[in-house]
Every structure is written in C-alpha cells, then in structure tokens.
Amino acid sequence: MASHFIADIIENDLATGKHPTIRTRFPPEPNGYLHIGHAKSICMNFGLAAKYGGTCNLRFDDTNPTKEEEEYVASIREDVRWLGFDWEEREYYASDYFEQLYLWAEQLIEAGKAYVDDLSVEEIREHRGPWNAPGRESPYRNRTVAENLDLFRRMRAGEFPDGSRVLRAKIDMAAGNVNLRDPVMYRILHATHHRTGDAWCIYPMYDWAHGQSDSIEKITHSICTLEFEDHRPLYDWFVRELGIWPPRQIEFARLNLTHTVMSKRKLLRLVEEKVVAGWDDPRLPTIAGLRRRGYPPAAIRDFAERIGVTKQEGTVELALLEHCVREELNRVAARRMAVLRPLRLTIVDWPEGEFEELAAINNPEDETAGTRPVRFGRDLWIERDDFLEEPPKKYFRLAPGREVRLRWGYVVKCVEVVKDAAGEVVEVRCTHDPATKGGGTPDGRRVQGTIHWVAAADAVDAEVRLYNPLFAAADPDDVPDGVDWITLVDPGSLEILAGCKVEPALATAAPGDRIQFERTGYFTADLADHTPERPVFNRTVTLRDSWAKEQKKAG
RNA sequence: UGGGGCGUCGCCAAGUGGUAAGGCACGAGACUUUGGAUCUCGCAUUCGGAGGUUCGAAUCCUCCCGCCCCAACCA
Numbered sequence: 001m002a003s004h005f006i007a008d009i010i011e012n013d014l015a016t017g018k019h020p021t022i023r024t025r026f027p028p029e030p031n032g033y034l035h036i037g038h039a040k041s042i043c044m045n046f047g048l049a050a051k052y053g054g055t056c057n058l059r060f061d062d063t064n065p066t067k068e069e070e071e072y073v074a075s076i077r078e079d080v081r082w083l084g085f086d087w088e089e090r091e092y093y094a095s096d097y098f099e100q101l102y103l104w105a106e107q108l109i110e111a112g113k114a115y116v117d118d119l120s121v122e123e124i125r126e127h128r129g130p131w132n133a134p135g136r137e138s139p140y141r142n143r144t145v146a147e148n149l150d151l152f153r154r155m156r157a158g159e160f161p162d163g164s165r166v167l168r169a170k171i172d173m174a175a176g177n178v179n180l181r182d183p184v185m186y187r188i189l190h191a192t193h194h195r196t197g198d199a200w201c202i203y204p205m206y207d208w209a210h211g212q213s214d215s216i217e218k219i220t221h222s223i224c225t226l227e228f229e230d231h232r233p234l235y236d237w238f239v240r241e242l243g244i245w246p247p248r249q250i251e252f253a254r255l256n257l258t259h260t261v262m263s264k265r266k267l268l269r270l271v272e273e274k275v276v277a278g279w280d281d282p283r284l285p286t287i288a289g290l291r292r293r294g295y296p297p298a299a300i301r302d303f304a305e306r307i308g309v310t311k312q313e314g315t316v317e318l319a320l321l322e323h324c325v326r327e328e329l330n331r332v333a334a335r336r337m338a339v340l341r342p343l344r345l346t347i348v349d350w351p352e353g354e355f356e357e358l359a360a361i362n363n364p365e366d367e368t369a370g371t372r373p374v375r376f377g378r379d380l381w382i383e384r385d386d387f388l389e390e391p392p393k394k395y396f397r398l399a400p401g402r403e404v405r406l407r408w409g410y411v412v413k414c415v416e417v418v419k420d421a422a423g424e425v426v427e428v429r430c431t432h433d434p435a436t437k438g439g440g441t442p443d444g445r446r447v448q449g450t451i452h453w454v455a456a457a458d459a460v461d462a463e464v465r466l467y468n469p470l471f472a473a474a475d476p477d478d479v480p481d482g483v484d485w486i487t488l489v490d491p492g493s494l495e496i497l498a499g500c501k502v503e504p505a506l507a508t509a510a511p512g513d514r515i516q517f518e519r520t521g522y523f524t525a526d527l528a529d530h531t532p533e534r535p536v537f538n539r540t541v542t543l544r545d546s547w548a549k550e551q552k553k554a555g
Numbered sequence: 556u557g558g559g560g561c562g563u564c565g566c567c568a569a570g571u572g573g574u575a576a577g578g579c580a581c582g583a584g585a586c587u588u589u590g591g592a593u594c595u596c597g598c599a600u601u602c603g604g605a606g607g608u609u610c611g612a613a614u615c616c617u618c619c620c621g622c623c624c625c626a627a628c629c630a
Contacts, residue, residue: 003569029630064629121628128626132556135626166628176558178626187628206630230559230625251560253623258566264630306578308568310561313623317566320579330592337589365592396590405588439588450588519589547590 004309006044006250010052010221022054022220026080026087027094027210029061030072030194032264033279033286034079036300036321037255043304044252045223046085057217058087062095063209065193073194075279079287084297094209095195097216101204102156104212104242105167105185109148113241114185115141116151117168124166127173128181134174135181141170155188158201162188167202171237179234183207211235214247222247225254226311255307256315259469260285261476266485275489276470280528282538283470283493293467294514294524294540299328318469322541329514329522329540334362334369337407337452338502338517338537340464342381344427345453347412350378355457358438360408372505376409379456381501383519386451387428389417394550396448398428404449407518411436411447452518459501462535464523466495500537507535519543 013019024045028034034042049056058080062068080087108114117140119127129135143151152167154160167186175181185208190201214222222235229251239246256262261270262285270276270284279286282293290300303324307316337360355377363369382398391399398404403413416429435442439450470476472490479485502517509515509525516522521542529536 027630031630061630067629124628125626130556131558131626134557163628178558180558181626184628189628203628205628210630226560227624228630232559253561306567308578310568312561312568314567317579320567323579326591335589335591361588364589394590407588409588411588441588447588449590452589516589516591519591543589543591545590550590 002305002308005311006221006223006252006309007048007051009248009250010048013220014052019220022049022052023057023218024049024054024221024223025057025059025092025214025217025219027059027061027213027224028076029064029067030069030076031064031067032072032268033075033288035262035267035287036257036285036290036303037262038079039083039287039300040255040304040307040309041223041225042080042083042085043301044309046087047304048221048223054220055090056085056087057090057092057219059092059213059217060094061206061210061213062093062193062195063204063206065189065191065203068194070194075288079291082291082297083287084301092213092217093195094204094213095193097209097213098196098200098204100216101209101212102202105152105204105208106149108169108185108241109152109167110145111241112145112170114167114169115143115148116155116165117141117182118165121163124184128178129173131178137173138168138182141182152186155186155202156200158190160188162190164188169208169234169238171234177230177233179207179230180237183234207231207234208238211238211247211249212242212244214249215239215242215245218245219247222249224249224251226251226313251311252309253311253313256313257285257321258315258318258474259471259476260318261471261485269486270489273486275486282465282467292524292527292538294522294538295325296328296332296514299324302328315475317474325541326522326544329516331365332363333514333516333522335360335364335516335518336503336506337374337454338462338464338500338506338520338523339381339383339452339454339459340466340497340500340517340520341384342499342501343384343387343425344456345380345382345412346427346429347378347380347410347432348415348429349431352378354378355455356437358408374408374503375455375458376406377455377457380406380453381456381459382406382428382451382453386449387414387425389425392551392554395547397451398430398449403433403447404451405436405439405447406453407450408439409437409453410434411439411441452520454501454503456501458504460504460507460535461498462500462502462506462537463529464497464500465526465536465538466497467539468493468495502535502537506537507532509535514540516543 026045046056127136166184168182186202280288280292355375357373359371386397410432412430412432418427511530522540523537526536
C-alpha cells in the first residue's frame with residue numbers, strides 16, 4: 001500500500017508508542033448505495049488496518065430513521081465484502097450506542113454543558129447569526145440543571161411533539177466556527193428506526209453520535225472527508241468534556257471522477273426518476289453498478305491505490321479507472337470471438353456442410369489458459385466494420401480484392417460483394433488459401449489485417465449492451481444557468497444490440513464471468529439477465545483502439 | 556464578510572533547504588495471427604504570483620491572487 005500523509009501519521013503514532021496497534025472504521029450511513037468514492041475510503045480504512053496489523057470495523061451511522069433502510073444495510077455489507085474486505089464480527093451500529101449516548105447527554109446536562117431549547121428551527125438558525133458576527137444566546141440557555149434534566153427525560157418519554165424542543169450543547173454562541181455555536185445534540189423524531197423500532201423518539205445528531213461511537217470502539221484514527229474538518233473542534237470538545245477515549249479525526253479529499261456524478265442526492269434522483277435502471281445500473285459509479293458492469297474488485301482496489309490520499313480536492317479522469325480495469329482484465333479474461341453487427345461471409349471454395357476444427361488460444365497473456373476448439377466452415381459471420389467497399393488509407397481489413405486473416409482460421413480474399421435492392425452490402429464472398437490454416441503464412445507473405453468471425457452453424461444469438469459514460473461532459477456538475485443537470489445524461493450511454501453472433505462457448509458463460517471479445521472489448525455476462533438460452537453481455541470497457549484514434553486524426 | 560482547508564505537467568501525485576519521482580493521458584517508434592498486449596523514446600529550466608532570507612528555496616519569511624467547505628432539528 002502506498003504511503004501518504006495518513007499512513008505517515010499512523011507510522012509516527014506506532015513509532016512513538018502512542019498506540020500499540022491501530023483501529024479504523026468505515027462508517028457509512030445506510031441511506032443509499034455505496035459508490036466508488038466510498039470504495040476509496042473502504043480501501044484506505046481496511047487497507048491501513050491490514051498494513052499495520054490493526055483492525056477495521058464496519059459501522060453503520062444510523063442516526064436518522066427517516067432516511068435509513070435495511071435494504072441499504074444489506075447492499076453495503078455486500079459491496080464491502082465484494083470489494084474484498086472482511087470486518088469479521090465487528091459489525092456495529094451507532095444505534096447500538098443510543099442508550100450510552102443518552103446517558104452521556106444527561107452527564108453533560110448535569111455538568112451544565114447542555115440544555116433543552118424550545119426555540120424553533122427557524123429561531124435557532126436566526127440566533128446562530130451570520131459568519132461574520134456573533135450569534136445570540138437562546139432565552140432557554142440558562143435553565144437549571146434540574147429543569148433541563150426533567151425536560152430531556154420527558155423528551156425521551158415522548159411527551160413532546162416533533163420539532164418542539166432540542167437538546168443543545170452549551171459552548172459558545174460567538175465562536176468563529178459556527179459548529180461551536182451551541183450545536184444541536186438531539187432532536188425529537190417520532191419515527192420508526194430500522195433497528196430500534198419505536199424504542200426512541202429522540203435521535204442523536206451526527207456530531208453528537210460520531211465521535212463517541214468512535215470512542216466506544218476505541219478507534220485510533222477516525223478518517224473522514226474534508227467537509228468535516230470544521231467539525232473536528234466539536235468532535236474533540238465532546239470527547240474531552242466526557243473524559244472518554246480520544247480518537248484522532250483526520251480528513252482527506254473525497255474522490256471525484258469525470259463523466260459521472262457522485263453525490264447521493266443525484267444518484268438517488270437518477271434512480272427514482274428511472275433515468276437509469278436502478279442502483280446497479282452499469283452506468284452508475286455505484287459499487288453495485290460497477291460490479292454489474294464487470295469491473296473486477298482488484299481493479300477498483302488498484303485504482304484506489306493509484307489515486308493516492310491527500311487533502312487536495314481534485315477530479316480523477318475516468319481514463320485512469322478504465323486503465324486499471326483493462327490492466328486487470330487483460331491478465332485474467334478469457335478471449336472469445338463475438339460478432340456484434342453481423343455481416344455474412346461465404347467461403348465460396350469451401351464445400352457446403354463441411355467443417356474443420358481449429359484451436360484458438362484462450363488467453364495469450366496466460367499460457368495455462370490453454371486453447372479451445374472453434375469450427376470453421378463455408379458460412380461465417382464477420383463484423384460489418386471489418387469490410388469496406390472503398391477502404392481509406394491504412395485500413396487493413398477486408399475490401400474487394402483484398403486479403404485478410406480470419407483469426408485462428410485461414411487467410412481469405414474477397415472476390416465478390418452481394419448487395420440488396422437498397423444497395424447495402426449483405427454478403428461478402430471470399431476464396432480461402434488452404435496453405436494458411438490456423439492463420440500462418442508459410443510463404444512468408446504479410447497479411448496485416450486479422451478479423452474475428454463466428455461460424456454461422458455454431459453461432460449463438462446474444463444481446464449485447466454497450467455502455468458509454470453517463471455524461472459526455474467531463475464535469476456534469478458544471479451546468480449552465482437554468483439547465484437541469486439530469487438533462488445532460490447522454491442518451492447514447494446505453495446502446496442495446498440484439499442478434500449478435502457469439503461463439504457457442506459464450507452461451508455457457510456464468511453470470512458475472514468476464515470475457516474479452518477479441519478486438520472489441522471486455523464484456524461480462526449480465527448478473528441479472530444472462531441465461532444460457534438468452535445470453536446477455538454488458539460491455540465493461542472497450543479495448544484501446546488505435547484505429548479509431550487514427551481515424552479521428554484523419555478527421 | 557468570520558472560521559476552516561487547498562494551490563507542483565492536460566489529470567492524479569512524490570517531494571519536508573541541496574538543485575522537480577511515478578502513474579494516467581498524449582506524441583513518436585519497435586514488435587505483433589486481437590489496429591489488443593508488450594517494449595523503447597519523448598513529455599514541468601520550473602513548482603499560483605511578487606518580493607525577501609540563504610552559497611543554494613517547490614520546500615523558510617512577507618504580502619498578494621485563486622479555488623473549496625461551513626449559517627439542516629442531514630450525514
């Protein structure tokens with residue numbers, strides 16, 4: 001694991017003996033699905049614990065019953081596990097600490113450090129004051145300890161309606177850091193909690209719950225994102241006033257990625273308005289989406305490693321993530337041939353009904369992957385893109401009178417082009433060179449082009465889903481005035497191809513299998529819809545395409 | 556406007572007073588039965604700007620500029 005400023009802090013704490021061992025935690029709120037930004041945090045927290053021989057807890061920060069659901073808890077568990085991390089028996093919930101938190105609140109009240117406030121939300125906001133001027137104290141700020149205790153207990157007992165009162169810490173209404181202007185600790189919420197049910201009608205605020213939860217778990221390094229930097233003085237204040245184990249909060253910059261959105265609010269909207277098919281839509285940066293897209297967890301871990309950990313807010317280019325995915329897949333994915341947009345090719349000098357079995361290498365990067373048999377015959381399917389009646393310069397695929405190698409098969413020469421009434425090419429007719437079986441050229445002749453194909457007799461029809469970035473623009477958060485960001489979703493982000501012709505070996509793929517379609521890209525058998533009877537493949541990422549680049553240059 | 560952070564190549568990111576790592580992207584070439592992979596080479600005389608300290612500064616000091624976060628009974 002790469003070194004970075006947080007690792008430096010940990011190494012120093014270990015070296016000076018401040019901590020004999022470290023404890024970290026990943027603390028998601030179960031109010032949505034995890035995304036690649038969370039993956040960065042997961043990899044760091046679990047990675048750091050592993051690197052330094054410590055432990056990392058999974059803790060659900062479930063202090064807001066109105067937004068949290070069991071479905072999200074389940075998805076988070078699944079995603080963290082899928083990423084390759086194990087929290088063993090250390091699965092905790094902030095809601096497990098509600099009673100302790102309540103007791104601590106009474107302790108603060110007794111110490112004169114907290115009070116029940118009857119001001120409304122608006123009044124509290126108004127009393128908090130603007131940034132550049134001190135706030136005003138609430139008229140309820142100086143209630144007696146006895147009165148506060150009585151009121152707080154009755155709040156818990158359910159005597160008051162939602163929003164009628166809150167418990168506040170008594171700190172400093174003039175503080176430059178607004179978080180210290182008597183922050184709210186508890187609000188009244190008659191809502192059913194996904195785990196505690198109706199046991200409570202007062203719920204702790206994040207600030208009041210988070211640090212103490214860390215403390216209870218004896219977290220040594222509490223890592224969070226930059227926006228909580230302002231909360232650290234409050235985090236420390238609570239821990240100090242309570243006299244409990246002091247974790248150290250350290251902030252780092254959250255991950256931003258080009259061509260996608262990462263905010264929970266926006267992801268939720270994409271899902272709710274059905275702009276995408278669900279939380280696991282392969283176009284989403286959610287872990288579930290990336291999984292369904294075919295991204296290997298190892299690639300995501302590698303990516304998390306490469307982007308580093310700093311306090312600089314930046315936006316990582318999608319290209320780096322895709323690079324990590326290709327690098328991993330290149331190593332492990334089996335190669336298969338699949339024709340996405342089929343064009344008929346007939347070997348006119350090949351006898352009808354006769355076939356020859358050829359050996360195709362499964363993975364040139366992995367000798368142990370071996371070979372598989374593919375049948376060659378008179379009637380084949382090739383890619384429409386691999387034939388051009390009028391080939392441009394540097395195009396070395398099939399064209400009238402030209403030779404091309406059929407991968408693992410023979411070198412063939414185009415002798416005739418068949419068109420339909422509309423003038424569209426519907427079939428290419430070729431002769432084959434019997435001396436080139438397997439693709440070699442015994443006479444030493446150079447055949448630049450090699451194209452993939454599938455024998456018509458063996459071809460299995462498949463649906464192939466081509467994915468592109470959800471947004472064509474690098475920064476979809478940068479929207480012109482008056483434009484709803486959601487209208488920037490690229491309608492071309494999903495293209496569904498039916499009737500693709502794939503090798504029979506592909507129909508037997510299991511959902512989740514990752515395969516390279518030679519010359520096209522990496523694909524995965526869809527987790528939800530793929531069956532042997534009706535194969536469905538998702539494009540994970542394209543292969544690098546220097547021909548496309550060449551064309552772009554040519555204009 | 557008060558508080559808190561951050562500014563090193565197109566994008567990430569090392570660097571912590573000794574003379575600008577690395578990755579991605581990009582460009583050129585080699586090799587190639589995937590226009591894939593692989594390999595080689597190129598890619599910041601300069602670190603937001605201006606001064607200053609020093610034999611020596613991205614690193615120290617001063618001033619300035621820019622960007623981000625904070626005024627939920629969200630997290």
